[in-house]
Amino acid sequence: MPEHCSLSSVTNLDYLAPSRLRELQWGKFETILKHAYENSPWYHSQMQNLHLKPSDIKSFDDMCKLPFVTKQVLRDTYPFGLFAVPMDKVVRMHASSGTTGKPVVVAHTQGDLAVWTEGVERALRGYGVTVNDILQNAYGYGLFTGGLGLHDGGQAIGLTVVPISGGNTERQVMLMRDFGATVISCTPSYFLHIIDKATEMGVDLRDLPVRIGVFGAEPWSDEMRQKIEAGAHIKAYDIYGLTEICGPGVGAECVHQNGTHLYEDHFYPEIIDPDTLEPLPDGQIGELVFTTLDRFATPMIRYRTRDLTYLMTESCPCGRTIRRMKRIAARSDDMLIIRGVNVFPSQIEAALLQVEGTEPHYQIVLTREFGGLDEIEVRLEVRQEAFSDKIGEIEAFQNRVRHVIHQIAGVNAKVSLVQPGSIPRSEGKAKRVIDQRVI
Numbered sequence: 001m002p003e004h005c006s007l008s009s010v011t012n013l014d015y016l017a018p019s020r021l022r023e024l025q026w027g028k029f030e031t032i033l034k035h036a037y038e039n040s041p042w043y044h045s046q047m048q049n050l051h052l053k054p055s056d057i058k059s060f061d062d063m064c065k066l067p068f069v070t071k072q073v074l075r076d077t078y079p080f081g082l083f084a085v086p087m088d089k090v091v092r093m094h095a096s097s098g099t100t101g102k103p104v105v106v107a108h109t110q111g112d113l114a115v116w117t118e119g120v121e122r123a124l125r126g127y128g129v130t131v132n133d134i135l136q137n138a139y140g141y142g143l144f145t146g147g148l149g150l151h152d153g154g155q156a157i158g159l160t161v162v163p164i165s166g167g168n169t170e171r172q173v174m175l176m177r178d179f180g181a182t183v184i185s186c187t188p189s190y191f192l193h194i195i196d197k198a199t200e201m202g203v204d205l206r207d208l209p210v211r212i213g214v215f216g217a218e219p220w221s222d223e224m225r226q227k228i229e230a231g232a233h234i235k236a237y238d239i240y241g242l243t244e245i246c247g248p249g250v251g252a253e254c255v256h257q258n259g260t261h262l263y264e265d266h267f268y269p270e271i272i273d274p275d276t277l278e279p280l281p282d283g284q285i286g287e288l289v290f291t292t293l294d295r296f297a298t299p300m301i302r303y304r305t306r307d308l309t310y311l312m313t314e315s316c317p318c319g320r321t322i323r324r325m326k327r328i329a330a331r332s333d334d335m336l337i338i339r340g341v342n343v344f345p346s347q348i349e350a351a352l353l354q355v356e357g358t359e360p361h362y363q364i365v366l367t368r369e370f371g372g373l374d375e376i377e378v379r380l381e382v383r384q385e386a387f388s389d390k391i392g393e394i395e396a397f398q399n400r401v402r403h404v405i406h407q408i409a410g411v412n413a414k415v416s417l418v419q420p421g422s423i424p425r426s427e428g429k430a431k432r433v434i435d436q437r438v439i
């Protein structure tokens with residue numbers, strides 16, 4: 001075990017013998033499956049329909065008999081239909097984008113929060129973060145799990161958290177300099193923006209004490225990593241997670257920066273073929289599916305993440321026995337991540353159709369210059385009669401559309417009105433999204 005990890009008992013879990021890990025996972029799984037069956041009407045009815053009882057699942061090989069949970073299930077059971085504990089046991093709720101207007105809701109008991117916090121703590125300790133660090137946490141606080149997730153994990157170590165949240169980039173640079181932050185957490189694209197802003201302000205991040213970056217919530221490439229590491233003289237590490245499973249801290253890179261270790265003792269991973277839904281062996285690319293082994297408020301049994309990756313077969317030089325996945329680069333659905341916000345094209349469509357005068361012909365154009373922030377433009381056809389030649393009216397209409405998009409999808413879009421018939425019609429699937437981002 002590396003020297004910097006010997007400080008904490010939680011990191012010991014990273015080094016369990018594989019047979020011990022299996023035993024631990026199975027014991028937890030039996031408990032959580034029974035809990036979900038007995039306390040969540042959704043799981044109960046699904047299993048009943050398949051004539052399954054928890055005792056019919058005798059090993060992890062039998063898991064494929066169990067149905068999958070999808071975002072659609074969370075949507076259909078909105079808001080609390082998947083809860084498996086009474087509300088007086090729920091101490092916090094988080095939410096993320098659903099496929100249209102309604103978010104998906106995930107609940108946490110006190111114990112669930114402890115599991116989540118432990119994941120973030122393990123991630124941070126794995127990067128070499130200690131009690132002596134100052135963490136500037138620029139993930140958004142609120143229903144998004146980034147802010148509070150990193151906050152709690154940092155506090156569990158006992159370091160100093162600066163809960164600045166996202167945005168106000170000049171202030172980010174000023175406080176990073178004035179408080180001497182040694183660790184920064186935010187989306188990788190936002191950190192590139194912070195580097196640019198600092199340069200504009202005459203601050204060279206390479207001269208500051210910041211030494212570690214905790215980056216996730218969106219795909220990022222090794223080229224981005226190199227640019228970040230060179231631009232701020234830090235080590236840039238991946239942290240992975242999703243709201244449905246808890247938030248950040250489902251897995252994280254170690255100092256070798258080659259694959260994201262998954263905290264398998266809490267989150268049991270499977271890779272499936274997204275078309276046939278059959279399990280795939282380690283080493284083959286498919287969709288990542290998780291079962292939460294010890295989360296009780298909203299247990300997820302076989303949750304389809306839609307993230308595409310593979311489980312790496314070789315062991316890691318760090319000595320951790322928990323497996324690594326290749327960093328996530330793509331999804332098997334059409335969810336877009338725009339400045340860290342998850343957006344489904346169907347949300348934009350739902351928004352557009354709420355505004356009088358719009359046509360269902362639109363295109364979403366995404367751009368990001370290398371190192372810049374994502375920009376989203378919605379090009380929209382409007383009815384001939386709605387096409388006013390008064391600039392004030394056009395602007396008011398654009399503002400209305402922008403407002404509804406923000407309300408439903410949570411992003412600030414540029415809205416461009418185009419002449420009826422000018423968006424190319426398709427004979428098959430309409431091409432709604434033009435993603436020109438350089439990642």
Ligand code: DLL
Binds near residue numbers: 217219220239327331
């Ligand atoms: O993004 C949780 C998080 C916060 C992770 C802060 C890391 C840091 P959601 O908003 O529910 O939760 O989005 C989850 O984001 O299914 C992936 O598609 C993507 N994602 C998250 N982390 C990474 C990563 C948070 N490290 C969705 N690399 C996931 C690539 C990521 N994609």
